[in-house]
Amino acid sequence: MKTAKVIYAASETDANLFYATKFLVGDPVAYIEAGRRKMLVLNDLEIGRGRDEADVDEILSLSELTKSIGKGCTMAHVIEKVVRANGASSCTVPGSFPLELADQIRARKIKVESQVGPFYPQRLLKTTPEIRAIEAAQRATEDAVHAALDVLRKSKIRGHKIYHRGEVVTSELLKRIINVSLMERNCIAKNTIVASGDQGCDPHNRGTGPIKPDQTLILDVFPRSGDSHYFADQTRTVVKGKATPAVKRLYAAVLEAQEVGIAAVRHGVNGRTVHEEVKKVFDRLGYKTEPRHGKMVGFFHGTGHGVGLDIHEAPSVGSRDSLLEAGAVVTVEPGLYYFGVGGVRIEDMVLVTRTGCRNLTKFPKALEDLEL
Amino acid sequence: MKTAKVIYAASETDANLFYATKFLVGDPVAYIEAGRRKMLVLNDLEIGRGRDEADVDEILSLSELTKSIGKGCTMAHVIEKVVRANGASSCTVPGSFPLELADQIRARKIKVESQVGPFYPQRLLKTTPEIRAIEAAQRATEDAVHAALDVLRKSKIRGHKIYHRGEVVTSELLKRIINVSLMERNCIAKNTIVASGDQGCDPHNRGTGPIKPDQTLILDVFPRSGDSHYFADQTRTVVKGKATPAVKRLYAAVLEAQEVGIAAVRHGVNGRTVHEEVKKVFDRLGYKTEPRHGKMVGFFHGTGHGVGLDIHEAPSVGSRDSLLEAGAVVTVEPGLYYFGVGGVRIEDMVLVTRTGCRNLTKFPKALEDLEL
Numbered sequence: 001m002k003t004a005k006v007i008y009a010a011s012e013t014d015a016n017l018f019y020a021t022k023f024l025v026g027d028p029v030a031y032i033e034a035g036r037r038k039m040l041v042l043n044d045l046e047i048g049r050g051r052d053e054a055d056v057d058e059i060l061s062l063s064e065l066t067k068s069i070g071k072g073c074t075m076a077h078v079i080e081k082v083v084r085a086n087g088a089s090s091c092t093v094p095g096s097f098p099l100e101l102a103d104q105i106r107a108r109k110i111k112v113e114s115q116v117g118p119f120y121p122q123r124l125l126k127t128t129p130e131i132r133a134i135e136a137a138q139r140a141t142e143d144a145v146h147a148a149l150d151v152l153r154k155s156k157i158r159g160h161k162i163y164h165r166g167e168v169v170t171s172e173l174l175k176r177i178i179n180v181s182l183m184e185r186n187c188i189a190k191n192t193i194v195a196s197g198d199q200g201c202d203p204h205n206r207g208t209g210p211i212k213p214d215q216t217l218i219l220d221v222f223p224r225s226g227d228s229h230y231f232a233d234q235t236r237t238v239v240k241g242k243a244t245p246a247v248k249r250l251y252a253a254v255l256e257a258q259e260v261g262i263a264a265v266r267h268g269v270n271g272r273t274v275h276e277e278v279k280k281v282f283d284r285l286g287y288k289t290e291p292r293h294g295k296m297v298g299f300f301h302g303t304g305h306g307v308g309l310d311i312h313e314a315p316s317v318g319s320r321d322s323l324l325e326a327g328a329v330v331t332v333e334p335g336l337y338y339f340g341v342g343g344v345r346i347e348d349m350v351l352v353t354r355t356g357c358r359n360l361t362k363f364p365k366a367l368e369d370l371e372l
Numbered sequence: 373m374k375t376a377k378v379i380y381a382a383s384e385t386d387a388n389l390f391y392a393t394k395f396l397v398g399d400p401v402a403y404i405e406a407g408r409r410k411m412l413v414l415n416d417l418e419i420g421r422g423r424d425e426a427d428v429d430e431i432l433s434l435s436e437l438t439k440s441i442g443k444g445c446t447m448a449h450v451i452e453k454v455v456r457a458n459g460a461s462s463c464t465v466p467g468s469f470p471l472e473l474a475d476q477i478r479a480r481k482i483k484v485e486s487q488v489g490p491f492y493p494q495r496l497l498k499t500t501p502e503i504r505a506i507e508a509a510q511r512a513t514e515d516a517v518h519a520a521l522d523v524l525r526k527s528k529i530r531g532h533k534i535y536h537r538g539e540v541v542t543s544e545l546l547k548r549i550i551n552v553s554l555m556e557r558n559c560i561a562k563n564t565i566v567a568s569g570d571q572g573c574d575p576h577n578r579g580t581g582p583i584k585p586d587q588t589l590i591l592d593v594f595p596r597s598g599d600s601h602y603f604a605d606q607t608r609t610v611v612k613g614k615a616t617p618a619v620k621r622l623y624a625a626v627l628e629a630q631e632v633g634i635a636a637v638r639h640g641v642n643g644r645t646v647h648e649e650v651k652k653v654f655d656r657l658g659y660k661t662e663p664r665h666g667k668m669v670g671f672f673h674g675t676g677h678g679v680g681l682d683i684h685e686a687p688s689v690g691s692r693d694s695l696l697e698a699g700a701v702v703t704v705e706p707g708l709y710y711f712g713v714g715g716v717r718i719e720d721m722v723l724v725t726r727t728g729c730r731n732l733t734k735f736p737k738a739l740e741d742l743e744l
Contacts, residue, residue: 012562013385025576026563027684044672048574051666095472100486102471114472176556183555184548188562190384190598191398202420204397226562294423300416312399 002088005033005119006079006112008101009094015309016094016119018229023054028098030079031056034086041065041078076104083110094119124306124314125327131351133228134307134329135360137187138349141221141232142363144181148174148194148219152240153370157213162240169240171196171207178221186226193220193235200237200343203301203335214241216250216342222311231311233331234361235347239368247342250287251367254344257281257334261303261317265332265350265357271315271322275303278334287336297338304331307349328352329360374460377405377491378451378484380473381466387681388466388491390601395426400470402451403428406458413437413450448476455482466491496678496686497699503723505600506679506701507732509559510721513593513604514735516553520546520566520591524612525742529585534612543568543579550593558598565592565607572609572715575673575707586613588622588714594683603683605703606733607719611740619714622659623739626716629653629706633675633689637704637722637729643687643694647675650706659708669710676703679721700724701732 011018012026020031021040030041038056043063050059060082066073069081079101083091090111093102102112118124126134151174155164162169171194179189195207197215211217217240222233237254239247261278282289282299289298302318305311307329315322317330324330333347348361383390384398392403393412402413410428415435422431432454438445441453451473455463462483465474474484490496498506523546527536534541543566551561567579572590583589592607609626611619633650654661654671661670674690677683679701687694689702696702705719720733 024563044668045575048667049576052574093471095470097471098467098486099465099469099471099474099484100467102474103486112471114470114475116472176558179558180552180555183552186544186548186551188560190560191396202424203417204421295420296416 002034002086002090004083004086004088004091006083006091006093006097007031007119008075008079008098009096014094014096015123015313018309019120019123021054021056023050023056024229030075030082032079032082032086032091034083034088037086039082041082074104075101076108079105080108080110118314123308125325126308126329126351130230130308131329131360133225133230134232134349136228137223137225137230137232138234138360138362140182140185140187140225141223141234142361143185144178144189144223145219145221145234145236145363147181148177149238149370151177152211152217152238155240157241160213161210162213169211170209171199171211172209174211174219175207178219182221182223187223187232188226189221189223192222193218195343197342198339200345201297201337201339202295203337203343203345211240214239214243216243216247216344218343218345220345220347224311229309231307231309233307233311233333233347233349234363235333235335235345236363236365237344237346237367238370240370243367244341247344248367250336250338250341250344253282253285253287254334254336254346255365256285257299258332258346258348261332261334262348262350262357262359265317265324265330265352267324267326267352267354269324271304271317271324271330272319274317274324274332275319278303278332282334282336292339295339299334299336301335304333304347306330324352326352326354374406374458374462376455376458376460376463378455378463378465378469379403379491380447380451380470381468386466386468387495387685390681391492391495393426393428395422395428396601402447402454404451404454404458404463406455406460409458411454411458413454446476447473448480451477452480452482490686495680497697498680498701498723502602502680503701503732505597505602506604506721508600509595509597509602509604510606510732510734512554512557512559512597513595513606514733515557516550516559516561516595517591517593517606517608517735519553520549521610521742523549524583524589524610527612529613532585533582534585541583542581543571543583544581546583546591547579550591554593554595559595559604560598561593561595564594565590567715569714570711572717573669573709573711574667575709575715575717583612586611586615588615588619588716590715590717592717592719596683601681603679603681605679605683605705605719605721606735607705607707607717608735608737609716609718609739610742612742615740616713619716620739622708622710622713622716625654625657625659626706626708626718627737628657629671630704630718630720633704633706634720634722634729634731637689637696637702637724639696639698639724639726641696643676643689643696643702644691646689646696646704647691650675650704654706654708664711667711671706671708673707676705676719678702696724698724698726
């Protein structure tokens with residue numbers, strides 16, 4: 001019995017579908033892979049563009065299929081028809097496949113099973129053009145963070161605030177500078193983090209209000225290229241003004257942990273091992289991870305994640321087993337967060353190689369030197 | 373038997389989860405609604421922010437639940453535990469619920485059924501703050517399109533190209549102006565369409581290369597606000613230079629069809645009826661919809677769609693039955709596309725009211741007058 005691979009998704013948010021077809025579509029469409037034959041079912045609105053752009057063997061017309069099936073035709077009928085026409089009576093789908101449609105297809109006596117693990121394992125191992133696409137997005141990211149730090153460098157501390165051309169420097173201002181700079185390079189940044197002081201101690205707080213002098217400022221920027229649709233991801237931590245000795249120690253610890261993490265990355269290593277090496281540095285230096293007053297402090301997130309058509313994808317560099325293979329692109333981003341002291345995170349993207357890794361991030365690392 | 377509502381998704385891409393929680397998260401999380409109790413399960417990385425920001429009754433700690441369940445704990449175990457602890461043994465999920473997780477929960481003897489129709493029907497009917505959010509995104513859209521048309525107005529035709537400050541005016545340039553202007557207002561535009569001549573005849577072709585003088589230019593802009601996360605949507609068609617008589621007739625036909633469509637919108641009307649009224653105008657004026665040389669020409673997409681936390685949401689204004697109720701925000705966007713002549717689409721967003729509708733779009737409509 002032949003099994004077809006089926007995806008029903010919008011490739012704009014579903015990386016597997018974009019990977020399979022190289023066709024960008026904002027609303028869900030059906031994709032069927034039977035044997036080596038790749039088919040995309042498109043409505044009249046998308047069909048012209050699909051014929052020009054999609055990297056598939058055949059574009060099927062949704063309106064013609066609907067007409068041939070007749071009254072009461074649903075997407076389940078359409079998928080059933082295409083699957084059976086290709087000699088299959090079962091299909092494998094991604095774990096994210098929509099339940100409602102799966103149940104409707106099952107009701108039509110087609111077996112539907114979700115694939116365990118990555119739907120396209122080859123997505124993890126980047127080709128040269130994919131690596132170039134990630135690097136291009138990373139260069140745009142670096143330009144954008146430079147632009148924000150440039151404003152911070154030119155700004156003056158007066159009292160508990162920082163001023164640039166008479167304006168209070170805020171998270172919102174720096175995020176706007178970063179996001180606009182990225183958009184000028186056709187990279188789309190969402191949820192950029194520019195978080196000052198205690199705000200940075202909550203790693204996903206995106207930051208609001210005035211940047212605080214003499215306190216940690218985390219800038220975590222992860223745009224998607226509007227050209228290639230690949231992501232980049234970078235975090236730097238800086239202080240405008242003077243860092244306290246405690247912050248300097250925190251920064252040195254995170255930097256050391258990151259260096260240890262990067263040194264541990266190579267083909268064949270378990271991501272969990274890299275994560276454990278990073279944790280050992282913090283343990284040795286006495287930085288505890290624990291809840292305090294109902295909030296976690298210390299190092300309470302993974303060391304890193306794969307980056308590609310998804311911002312978070314396999315392999316993982318955290319507490320789960322996950323094999324790092326040559327060609328994978330992963331972040332190494334340890335952090336330490338203590339309310340009242342500050343939050344520090346430093347993140348590079350590295351390409352796993354046979355003998356170690358190649359750092360795709362060129363942005364310098366310095367806590368107080370904004371001349372970068 | 374009590375039934376819980378369960379969502380497992382990232383609220384950044386899942387509007388139902390954002391609607392339920394007002395909490396923005398980029399990676400999937402579990403949300404359980406039992407009776408009137410709303411619960412969100414968050415990992416250590418998100419839990420602090422969740423406690424501050426999420427509009428739910430309780431934040432449950434994923435790490436504590438995992439510890440209490442013990443070795444081999446999966447998300448299915450976690451959801452089962454929370455569902456049973458709230459006295460339920462079945463759950464209703466959105467149609468988009470991930471199949472893999474649904475099957476795992478079912479294997480644990482919890483019934484999982486996807487809801488037919490909208491998961492939160494109240495999402496269709498916008499409150500005053502929601503309407504204001506859509507209008508704010510629309511004002512930013514209008515500013516952005518003004519900025520692009522301003523460049524076009526100041527540009528000069530030389531031969532078959534258009535020049536602005538010595539640079540050839542391209543789709544890419546105008547898209548960059550629009551997208552950067554929107555980003556300056558914290559609105560994120562993706563897939564903005566600036567499509568000239570025959571490119572505009574494929575309604576989802578986003579446009580590339582030089583803008584052609586004396587030909588139709590479609591500008592379709594639909595950003596999402598980074599503040600409210602609501603969308604706006606607008607399309608205008610212009611000609612830089614002189615429109616041919618055929619293009620002028622095309623434009624007049626689409627404008628008339630749009631006016632007829634808008635006039636047909638009111639509480640209690642079927643979206644399909646509005647769509648049919650629009651089609652009648654084109655039929656009466658003799659504009660045929662048909663395939664020619666393997667591509668569709670005429671009017672071959674729906675008249676409109678709901679707009680809110682999703683760019684395309686219910687109700688629809690197309691060939692399917694879909695009730696328009698007071699409070700819904702829908703687009704009215706007829707178009708005509710003929711290769712060799714041009715593509716014209718005009719799109720406003722309207723708020724359905726008891727007696728008709730209120731147009732949320734203020735941008736003027738004119739084919740050749742770029743002085744707008």
